Amino acid sequence: GNSVTQMEGPVTLSEEAFLTINCTYTATGYPSLFWYVQYPGEGLQLLLKATKADDKGSNKGFEATYRKETTSFHLEKGSVQVSDSAVYFCAVMDSSYKLIFGSGTRLLVRP
Amino acid sequence: DTAVSQTPKYLVTQMGNDKSIKCEQNLGHDTMYWYKQDSKKFLKIMFSYNNKELIINETVPNRFSPKSPDKAHLNLHINSLELGDSAVYFCASSQEGQGVRYSPLHFGNGTRLTVT
Numbered sequence: 001g002n003s004v005t006q007m008e009g010p011v012t013l014s015e016e017a018f019l020t021i022n023c024t025y026t027a028t029g030y031p032s033l034f035w036y037v038q039y040p041g042e043g044l045q046l047l048l049k050a051t052k053a054d055d056k057g058s059n060k061g062f063e064a065t066y067r068k069e070t071t072s073f074h075l076e077k078g079s080v081q082v083s084d085s086a087v088y089f090c091a092v093m094d095s096s097y098k099l100i101f102g103s104g105t106r107l108l109v110r111p
Numbered sequence: 112d113t114a115v116s117q118t119p120k121y122l123v124t125q126m127g128n129d130k131s132i133k134c135e136q137n138l139g140h141d142t143m144y145w146y147k148q149d150s151k152k153f154l155k156i157m158f159s160y161n162n163k164e165l166i167i168n169e170t171v172p173n174r175f176s177p178k179s180p181d182k183a184h185l186n187l188h189i190n191s192l193e194l195g196d197s198a199v200y201f202c203a204s205s206q207e208g209q210g211v212r213y214s215p216l217h218f219g220n221g222t223r224l225t226v227t
Binding site: 043044049101 | 159167220
């Protein structure tokens with residue numbers, strides 16, 4: 001079945017640092033890929049998505065590119081802010097529209 | 112005007128009890144889900160309902176029984192609670208069945224269940 005592997009956290013950065021959170025997936029065909037973000041005490045929110053190879057999803061300064069050849073969907077941001085501190089989940093949607101999440105990566109941004 | 116709302120937010124109970132968690136969405140979505148998030152933040156789907164019909168039922172003990180009285184509500188009833196049931200339970204909804212390749216999930220804020 002489909003699965004998602006994310007880098008373990010926590011990732012601790014200073015404000016304005018560059019962020020990369022790695023995500024790789026295993027899936028048949030061409031699944032849709034997602035990043036969700038969970039702020040403390042809240043549910044998950046969709047951050048960005050990509051539905052086909054070489055698509056780049058972007059939102060709030062975050063970007064991720066669907067790389068079919070490396071089965072990856074790494075999340076990047078050029079300059080993080082304290083308000084970006086949260087848990088980030090990579091996810092893949094299978095052919096039955098079931099969303100499979102990675103284990104989550106906690107990001108801590110210090111002033 | 113919360114899109115997906117769950118009650119209660121916190122639930123503390125003893126082993127062996129029966130409890131329910133309620134979920135309602137006002138987005139007009141036709142599919143609803145229950146996810147379980149363990150202490151390590153790992154998120155796993157439990158159930159999915161589409162227009163009140165069960166479409167996903169993962170390997171979940173039959174002590175867990177979802178009920179969908181209408182497509183805006185999906186409640187989760189848990190019998191004979193065990194220590195291992197302690198987790199955060201998230202309800203979510205999405206709109207499917209329109210030929211789109213995906214539909215983002217909208218999550219509630221979670222119910223933290225603690226079994227003592």
